[in-house]
Amino acid sequence: MSPTAAVKAVPQTKQTVDVLVPVALDQAYSYRVPAGMELAPGDIVTVPLGARGECTGVVWGEGSARPGLDNKLKDVVYRHDIPPLKAELREFVDWVAKYTLTSRGTVLRMALRMGELGPGRERVGVRKAGPAPARMTPARARAVALFADGLVRAKGDAAKEAGVSAGVIDGLIDEGTLETVVLAPEPVALPPDPDFMTPNFSAAQKAAADELRAQVTGGGFAAILIDGVTGSGKTEVYFEAVAEIVRQKKQCLILMPEIALTAQFLDRFAARFGVRPAEWHSQLSPRKRARTWAGVAANEVQVVVGARSALYLPYAALGLIVVDEEHDAAYKQEDGARYHARDMAVVRGRISNIPIVLSSATPSVETEVNARRGRYARLHLPERFGGQHLPAVEAIDMRGGGPPKGRFIAPRLAEAVRDTLGKNEQALLFLNRRGFAPLTLCRECGHRMHCPNCDAWLVDHRFKRRLVCHHCGFATPPPEKCPKCEATDSFVACGPGVERLEQEAHELFPDARILVLSSDMVESMERLQQELEDVAEHRFDIVIGTQLVAKGHNFPKLNLVGIVDADLGLGNGDPRASERTFQLLHQVVGRAGRSEGFGQGFLQTHQPEHPVMRALISGDRKAFYDTEIEARERTHYPPFGRLAGLLVTANTRHEAEGYGRALAASAPRDDDVRVLGPAEAPVAVVRGRHRFRLLVKSPRNYDLSGYLRDWLAAAPKRRGNVKLEIDVDPQSFY
Ligand code: ADP
Ligand code: ZN
Numbered sequence: 001m002s003p004t005a006a007v008k009a010v011p012q013t014k015q016t017v018d019v020l021v022p023v024a025l026d027q028a029y030s031y032r033v034p035a036g037m038e039l040a041p042g043d044i045v046t047v048p049l050g051a052r053g054e055c056t057g058v059v060w061g062e063g064s065a066r067p068g069l070d071n072k073l074k075d076v077v078y079r080h081d082i083p084p085l086k087a088e089l090r091e092f093v094d095w096v097a098k099y100t101l102t103s104r105g106t107v108l109r110m111a112l113r114m115g116e117l118g119p120g121r122e123r124v125g126v127r128k129a130g131p132a133p134a135r136m137t138p139a140r141a142r143a144v145a146l147f148a149d150g151l152v153r154a155k156g157d158a159a160k161e162a163g164v165s166a167g168v169i170d171g172l173i174d175e176g177t178l179e180t181v182v183l184a185p186e187p188v189a190l191p192p193d194p195d196f197m198t199p200n201f202s203a204a205q206k207a208a209a210d211e212l213r214a215q216v217t218g219g220g221f222a223a224i225l226i227d228g229v230t231g232s233g234k235t236e237v238y239f240e241a242v243a244e245i246v247r248q249k250k251q252c253l254i255l256m257p258e259i260a261l262t263a264q265f266l267d268r269f270a271a272r273f274g275v276r277p278a279e280w281h282s283q284l285s286p287r288k289r290a291r292t293w294a295g296v297a298a299n300e301v302q303v304v305v306g307a308r309s310a311l312y313l314p315y316a317a318l319g320l321i322v323v324d325e326e327h328d329a330a331y332k333q334e335d336g337a338r339y340h341a342r343d344m345a346v347v348r349g350r351i352s353n354i355p356i357v358l359s360s361a362t363p364s365v366e367t368e369v370n371a372r373r374g375r376y377a378r379l380h381l382p383e384r385f386g387g388q389h390l391p392a393v394e395a396i397d398m399r400g401g402g403p404p405k406g407r408f409i410a411p412r413l414a415e416a417v418r419d420t421l422g423k424n425e426q427a428l429l430f431l432n433r434r435g436f437a438p439l440t441l442c443r444e445c446g447h448r449m450h451c452p453n454c455d456a457w458l459v460d461h462r463f464k465r466r467l468v469c470h471h472c473g474f475a476t477p478p479p480e481k482c483p484k485c486e487a488t489d490s491f492v493a494c495g496p497g498v499e500r501l502e503q504e505a506h507e508l509f510p511d512a513r514i515l516v517l518s519s520d521m522v523e524s525m526e527r528l529q530q531e532l533e534d535v536a537e538h539r540f541d542i543v544i545g546t547q548l549v550a551k552g553h554n555f556p557k558l559n560l561v562g563i564v565d566a567d568l569g570l571g572n573g574d575p576r577a578s579e580r581t582f583q584l585l586h587q588v589v590g591r592a593g594r595s596e597g598f599g600q601g602f603l604q605t606h607q608p609e610h611p612v613m614r615a616l617i618s619g620d621r622k623a624f625y626d627t628e629i630e631a632r633e634r635t636h637y638p639p640f641g642r643l644a645g646l647l648v649t650a651n652t653r654h655e656a657e658g659y660g661r662a663l664a665a666s667a668p669r670d671d672d673v674r675v676l677g678p679a680e681a682p683v684a685v686v687r688g689r690h691r692f693r694l695l696v697k698s699p700r701n702y703d704l705s706g707y708l709r710d711w712l713a714a715a716p717k718r719r720g721n722v723k724l725e726i727d728v729d730p731q732s733f734y
Helices: 086-101 104-111 138-148 155-162 166-175 204-217 234-247 261-275 284-299 306-310 341-352 366-370 411-422 498-508 527-535 575-590 611-618 621-635 653-665 704-714
Strands: 017-018 029-032 044-048 054-062 125-130 177-183 222-228 251-255 277-278 305-306 320-321 355-360 375-379 393-397 426-430 439-442 459-461 466-470 491-494 514-517 542-545 557-565 600-605 641-649 676-687 689-698 723-726
Touching: 017 104, 029 044, 044 575, 054 104, 086 104, 086 306, 086 341, 104 306, 125 155, 125 234, 125 498, 138 155, 138 166, 138 366, 155 166, 166 177, 204 222, 204 234, 204 355, 204 375, 222 234, 222 366, 234 251, 234 261, 234 320, 234 355, 234 375, 251 306, 251 341, 261 305, 261 527, 277 284, 305 306, 306 341, 341 355, 393 611, 411 426, 411 557, 411 600, 426 514, 466 542, 498 514, 498 542, 514 527, 527 641, 557 575, 575 611, 575 621, 600 611, 611 621, 641 653, 641 704, 653 676, 653 689, 704 723
Parallel strands: 222 355, 222 375, 251 305, 251 320, 277 305, 320 355, 393 600, 426 542, 426 557, 514 542, 557 600
Antiparallel strands: 017 029, 017 054, 044 054, 125 177, 439 491, 459 466, 641 689, 641 723, 676 689
16 A cells, blocks of 8 residues: 555646545636635635535646636635645545545545634623622622632633523623623644653563654554553553644644543543643534634644544644554444555555554554564553553353353352452453343244344344334334234244343342443443543443443453453454454453452354364463464455445345346456355345445555456446445454
8 A cells, every 4th residue: 555646736827726626526627817816726716516515625636628728617706714635635535535546626625624714603701890780789799799700710710610590690791890701712632741651660561662762753654463462551652643743733633433532532632741632523512623623733732642534634744653553443334435544544644654653452464464574563561550560351152161051151160250349349241242132022923023124033122112124223112922923922022132132141240330331321431531531440340241341441350351252243244354353352361360369261152173263261361362363364354455345235136136247247267366255245235225336456566456446347237226235344244
């Protein structure tokens, strides 16, 4: 993956410009530059655009049309007074678009999410201005007394402080006792202090931090993997690189796979740097968004912590990108532009010629191979900080040692939980399945409750009293009687979800305080933060959770982790099933024993001899990677070969399959490329759309995007409702 050449510079005599607009178009359109307007590439402009009226776009290059010859050209309306998008960001947009076969306008849209353009609402404060009012009331007296000190206060704050309504303050302004003043805008983020706190590093941490600092100080592109066990202090170590960049007055982007992880992180950052960093994710208010965007463009914001879309911010002086939990599948965006934020971070690092730090306890196989081959530097943190041990992991063979029928917690695990509770410590029961039961069937006729729109069973969510489809969101109250045989009270729940586990845990441990954490039960981000804090503060004894609890959190009292179904993610036909399962379970088990006492992990499995289970039990991570890398190499799967997924969907099976066949038949012949399929997708119908998949395989150093572009340019036309989605480097295969 190497960046393409930079956009051509525009000569001085510019009469037309090409403007890229943030809509699903690949092409930049030519506009006339009106007299008196000066435009250069990167300038943000408003242009007329068809029936849409006007639209904000970016000057992408010199105009390709000649104004004298084409009098249909329209004029640029105006140029915004905001810093232009730098060449490196424009080049990045072009690169992502070309690589992922997404239109450039769609990618540009991510770079232009600047919220409300133009000046924000003014902040107004109130202060003392004149003598006390003629008519005095007790409320007015309190407000007058408050403002006697001459300080400026926001109106709402003052009203609260004086215990009066805002109307009382307004009244005093009318009387001339108080006056309003315009306040300077609140900064989005204060400058971090690189020396606010100096950590006390262990020898291994210090060695890693020194080396990292040296790499970062040198500048230039370099990819560095911080490979450290859970709890080894990876964050503390990469903070040293961040501090270095802050000292150089440059900017730093820290990518996180999920916004749920950022809250705890913001506090940790503040403990090290004295202030919180700026945040960037989809849930920011338009105003916050606008100010953050502008602050980043003006180099007023030095550190951004964000989700993948933060890659597209207009950094004035980007100096470092950190990708935390680099192996996390959430880095892949699956709609709009399908890109992998970790891979694109490396691309952005190359284009901007800056270092990039990847951090993980369980690196992706791609990154592990890059580190083994020396393409990425590796900093190793083999031990937990503070002398804590990694948890001891044991398998519970469900073929002999399983629980009674209809139960899911084996006696051995129940006993371990009891011991843990007896020591006044916490236990986590992990099951990556939301709801009560994944399948509901009729005892009388065997009918299975099925989604009307999808090729999927309905999941029983008892807490919400709904049967829910996890693919399309269809939800229905559980029916009174079987829709097929009309028997009543005949439904049985098959298999466990976290809600069912909660029921069983209540019966097994009646005195324990139990909390279920699962994304569908999270009412709000604040509520989730509170619950996570409650767990950290030991206000619960047992946590039952989905992958929501797998990552990042520090629970000091948690010393036991029981994986209720360790086999769940294996054998679903996904080429990354082993890697994913290993990473997830390693991460979850790694929650145990981080602070004091001994951590313990249990894997309930039907295949204790599976390489993933063996690696988890022996703690031999290297053995797992060796096996997995060898298998990938043998089968030419990534990173030893390249993949692209093509998904054809249509309202009928016939149309989807028909177009899939025609598409496959039109694939250009190339000895390097294999086109597999069309095959009916593992989930054959979603939201009423029938799905067929093609998989394209090529060698590693092959321009697969180029091949796909040529192919699709000449592919048969899609008719009617047939849709085609292209996924380069696919992560999901359902
Ligand atoms: P990782 O990201 O490798 O799982 P963290 O960076 O989260 O590890 O560190 C684990 C815990 O150890 C955190 O609570 C962190 O504050 C603490 N820690 C790590 N290194 C140090 C250190 N040098 N001094 C004090 N606390 C540390
Ligand atoms: Zn459905």
